[in-house]
Amino acid sequence: MALLKREEWQGFVRDVDWSYSYVDDSAVFPEWHCGTGKVPREAWSAWEEDYKVSYPEYVATQREKEASAYAVKSALQRSTTFDHLDEGWKSATKMHFGGVALVEYAAVLAELKMARFGLNGAWRNMATFGQLDELRHAQITTFFGHEFIGKDAQYDWTQKAFHTNDWVLISLRNLFDGMMIAPNVVDLAIELPLTFETGFTNLQFVALASDALESGDVNFANMISSIQTDEARHSQQGGPTLEILVEHDPVRAQWVIDKAFWGSARAFAALTGPAMDYYTPLEHRKQSYREFMEEWIIDQFVHTIEEYGLKKPWYWDEFMRGLDIWHHGLQMGLWYWRPTLWWRPKAGVSKDERAWLAEKYPNWEKVFGDKWDVLIDNVNANNLEATLPETLPWLCSTCHLPACNATQSRDGTWRVRDWSLQYDGRTYHFCTNGCRQIFWKDRDNVNHQTLIDRFLAGQIQPMDVGGILGYMGLTPDVMGDDPDYEAWTKDYVGRPVEGISLAAQS
Amino acid sequence: MANRSPRTQKTWSLLGDVRRKPSTYEVTAARFHYHFRKEPAPFELDPGMPLNLWYLKYREGSPFQVDDWEEFRDPYKLTYKDYVALQHDRETYLDLLIDTHEATSSVTRLDPAWVATLRELFVPLRFPLHVLQMTGLYVGQMAPSSFITNAAHFGAADEMRRVQRIAYWTKVLANAHGDELATTALARGAWENDPAWQPLRRACEQLLVTHDWGEAFAARNLAVKPALDALLNSQLADLARRNSDEFLALLFTEFGVDSQRSQDWSSALVRYALEHRPELREVLTGWLGAWQPRVVEATEPLAAIFATAPAAMATDDVIGAVREQHRAYLELCGL
Numbered sequence: 001m002a003l004l005k006r007e008e009w010q011g012f013v014r015d016v017d018w019s020y021s022y023v024d025d026s027a028v029f030p031e032w033h034c035g036t037g038k039v040p041r042e043a044w045s046a047w048e049e050d051y052k053v054s055y056p057e058y059v060a061t062q063r064e065k066e067a068s069a070y071a072v073k074s075a076l077q078r079s080t081t082f083d084h085l086d087e088g089w090k091s092a093t094k095m096h097f098g099g100v101a102l103v104e105y106a107a108v109l110a111e112l113k114m115a116r117f118g119l120n121g122a123w124r125n126m127a128t129f130g131q132l133d134e135l136r137h138a139q140i141t142t143f144f145g146h147e148f149i150g151k152d153a154q155y156d157w158t159q160k161a162f163h164t165n166d167w168v169l170i171s172l173r174n175l176f177d178g179m180m181i182a183p184n185v186v187d188l189a190i191e192l193p194l195t196f197e198t199g200f201t202n203l204q205f206v207a208l209a210s211d212a213l214e215s216g217d218v219n220f221a222n223m224i225s226s227i228q229t230d231e232a233r234h235s236q237q238g239g240p241t242l243e244i245l246v247e248h249d250p251v252r253a254q255w256v257i258d259k260a261f262w263g264s265a266r267a268f269a270a271l272t273g274p275a276m277d278y279y280t281p282l283e284h285r286k287q288s289y290r291e292f293m294e295e296w297i298i299d300q301f302v303h304t305i306e307e308y309g310l311k312k313p314w315y316w317d318e319f320m321r322g323l324d325i326w327h328h329g330l331q332m333g334l335w336y337w338r339p340t341l342w343w344r345p346k347a348g349v350s351k352d353e354r355a356w357l358a359e360k361y362p363n364w365e366k367v368f369g370d371k372w373d374v375l376i377d378n379v380n381a382n383n384l385e386a387t388l389p390e391t392l393p394w395l396c397s398t399c400h401l402p403a404c405n406a407t408q409s410r411d412g413t414w415r416v417r418d419w420s421l422q423y424d425g426r427t428y429h430f431c432t433n434g435c436r437q438i439f440w441k442d443r444d445n446v447n448h449q450t451l452i453d454r455f456l457a458g459q460i461q462p463m464d465v466g467g468i469l470g471y472m473g474l475t476p477d478v479m480g481d482d483p484d485y486e487a488w489t490k491d492y493v494g495r496p497v498e499g500i501s502l503a504a505q506s
Numbered sequence: 507m508a509n510r511s512p513r514t515q516k517t518w519s520l521l522g523d524v525r526r527k528p529s530t531y532e533v534t535a536a537r538f539h540y541h542f543r544k545e546p547a548p549f550e551l552d553p554g555m556p557l558n559l560w561y562l563k564y565r566e567g568s569p570f571q572v573d574d575w576e577e578f579r580d581p582y583k584l585t586y587k588d589y590v591a592l593q594h595d596r597e598t599y600l601d602l603l604i605d606t607h608e609a610t611s612s613v614t615r616l617d618p619a620w621v622a623t624l625r626e627l628f629v630p631l632r633f634p635l636h637v638l639q640m641t642g643l644y645v646g647q648m649a650p651s652s653f654i655t656n657a658a659h660f661g662a663a664d665e666m667r668r669v670q671r672i673a674y675w676t677k678v679l680a681n682a683h684g685d686e687l688a689t690t691a692l693a694r695g696a697w698e699n700d701p702a703w704q705p706l707r708r709a710c711e712q713l714l715v716t717h718d719w720g721e722a723f724a725a726r727n728l729a730v731k732p733a734l735d736a737l738l739n740s741q742l743a744d745l746a747r748r749n750s751d752e753f754l755a756l757l758f759t760e761f762g763v764d765s766q767r768s769q770d771w772s773s774a775l776v777r778y779a780l781e782h783r784p785e786l787r788e789v790l791t792g793w794l795g796a797w798q799p800r801v802v803e804a805t806e807p808l809a810a811i812f813a814t815a816p817a818a819m820a821t822d823d824v825i826g827a828v829r830e831q832h833r834a835y836l837e838l839c840g841l
Contacts, residue, residue: 012673016636056597139534162540173550
């Protein structure tokens with residue numbers, strides 16, 4: 001064992017800044033990459049992480065983790081575990097692989113950016129480990145996804161998804177390019193490691209690891225638990241950065257957190273919400289999405305921001321109301337536009353499942369039940385065509401997800417509302433008031449054509465469902481379909497048909 | 507609705523109709539930069555926002571360009587898993603080396619005159635080496651293919667490794683030969699003011715403001731780093747050996763393993779580029795034309811310190827050896 005303790009020498013490793021004399025400091029550290037803003041430059045010298053690590057410690061720990069993660073994999077390769085997994089669970093994993101693998105690689109670029117443009121040597125070193133971690137996550141995720149391609153072509157989207165113009169991917173790229181690659185490193189450290197990694201990845205990783213184990217997918221549980229162990233180290237870049245920013249510019253700190261939290265919440269409502277409340281087999285569900293959000297995100301997030309002297313975001317009430325609505329609306333949208341997905345979305349509305357939903361979400365039947373009844377009756381009348389899309393949904397100009405959030409009017413009815421604004425001679429439409437406000441505040445960066453804008457501008461040809469699916473990169477072997485219509489419609493066979501389905505059948 | 511294809515797919519469809527199943531190295535890196543040459547702008551944000559323009563200018567717009575970067579392979583084919591395993595072995599070796607020398611207190615037997623040389627030549631090294639870390643990360647951040655990015659950022663982590671071991675040994679030297687060796691004032695003072703370091707500092711500062719990804723790669727991996735590595739990993743190791751400092755000789759020889767890996771992938775990349783577009787030779791030699799004189803100027807005053815060590819090496823011999831190693835490397839690159 002080396003005689004000196006890490007703390008006796010690590011100071012030198014961090015003490016690597018000096019005053020430039022041959023080039024401008026502003027060229028080495030351009031403000032729009034470094035983002036010091038109102039924070040005096042010297043304030044960054046106080047940046048210090050809690051959890052320190054040396055290079056030899058890092059490679060020793062990581063080598064071991066890698067060896068055990070891949071060892072579980074190869075042990076399970078010889079078993080038939082995969083063949084017995086529930087389709088709904090498989091869909092959750094396909095969605096995860098496609099939605100996450102290359103985001104992890106985008107996070108490599110995020111870490112690289114902090115490792116290059118961070119205004120403190122200690123921060124740059126921490127991010128140098130961080131970029132290695134993110135490479136690990138990208139590689140382990142794609143490796144595991146790749147293993148299943150031979151069994152199911154939808155796993156091809158583990159790597160392909162981010163290259164396509166599928167609407168889910170445009171939304172995710174917009175969120176993550178905006179959160180991980182575009183911001184200056186101060187905003188980045190608060191958006192990614194602090195808001196996203198300490199908050200939302202907990203949800204995705206802890207919740208999905210638990211659901212994976214329940215569903216018997218030891219491989220997946222093992223993979224994401226192993227990934228999660230790295231987050232604790234590199235996610236701490238956010239804390240020291242926020243501490244310094246709050247001291248000098250609390251208004252900016254609040255805005256950066258508010259924006260990142262909102263964007264993450266929208267994306268998770270689309271992906272994690274349906275996976276937890278609809279795809280995971282009923283007998284394996286431990287908590288509802290809402291309960292998980294409350295336990296893992298909301299309590300922790302509120303605790304964190306209050307610790308730094310910040311307030312709950314301005315949109316808090318709208319967000320909290322959305323916990324009962326957003327992901328249910330999105331689940332219906334995902335299922336309805338299922339040919340545009342790279343997984344097989346389960347409807348998940350059999351009588352038992354509906355009873356569970358109604359218990360967890362008291363308004364569920366009122367807001368969503370009648371719409372699902374129409375779909376159910378059409379399936380039972382062998383009129384599948386009526387359950388398939390012929391048109392496109394309106395997509396929100398901020399989150400790029402379908403504008404499908406019902407809100408309750410004063411008279412008690414639930415309606416999907418349009419929030420809009422005028423900018424630069426055009427009307428923009430949003431799914432929520434929060435999305436509209438964020439667009440307005442950040443319009444120079446986030447103003448980007450939605451898939452619908454592209455369609456209306458004639459960029460997608462031919463202008464029909466086939467043309468749209470082609471533009472999105474969907475091929476017939478991948479296009480999603482319900483894995484088992486009977487599973488959730490058989491409870492309702494023979495009941496009297498009402499409303500729209502009746503009209504459709506006559 | 508979905509017609510399942512009867513043919514079993516071997517790998518990612520984006521790799522085309524490949525006959526053999528690609529290696530894990532390929533599967534976990536191929537086409538990971540989903541934003542490279544994406545239309546109308548790399549990132550899914552306003553096409554005119556600053557970061558899109560930055561990448562369009564310095565990556566897509568770099569003169570160092572071939573039609574397809576995706577076929578480039580790091581000769582070591584390192585995945586993350588391989589990298590940490592490889593470096594864990596190397597670090598275990600360095601831990602043992604340190605243990606051995608600490609057990610015999612070899613540092614206390616160093617000639618004080620040699621310690622004076624180290625004070626001048628060894629202690630300030632963390633500054634330029636941290637620049638290699640930062641600029642290596644930048645090359646990775648801007649590279650057009652993940653096969654390049656990954657090799658570049660393993661290399662950047664290697665620089666952090668080197669800085670950490672140097673930091674450790676600086677403290678060991680200070681404990682044995684006077685606390686002053688461990689002061690920031692001494693290290694940064696020399697780096698900022700000692701005339702011997704100024705040309706290297708100038709080159710490092712210029713490297714930090716080189717934003718074109720091709721030039722950043724050429725300046726760092728073909729000019730500054732190979733010359734500095736030759737000076738440290740071979741010449742300084744040699745000087746240490748002559749001055750009975752076995753530890754430092756072996757330490758820098760060990761760093762030479764990392765430098766060799768850097769040169770192997772960098773030269774493979776240059777050969778790949780020249781094979782695909784021979785006219786890139788002029789682009790690269792153009793950049794080297796600007797950077798080589800800076801590098802020569804940077805190494806000369808440091809080589810002069812070699813002549814002041816108790817068991818000295820002639821300045822011209824050191825310069826000649828560095829130049830020869832650098833020349834041989836560029837020849838390997840096909841330049």
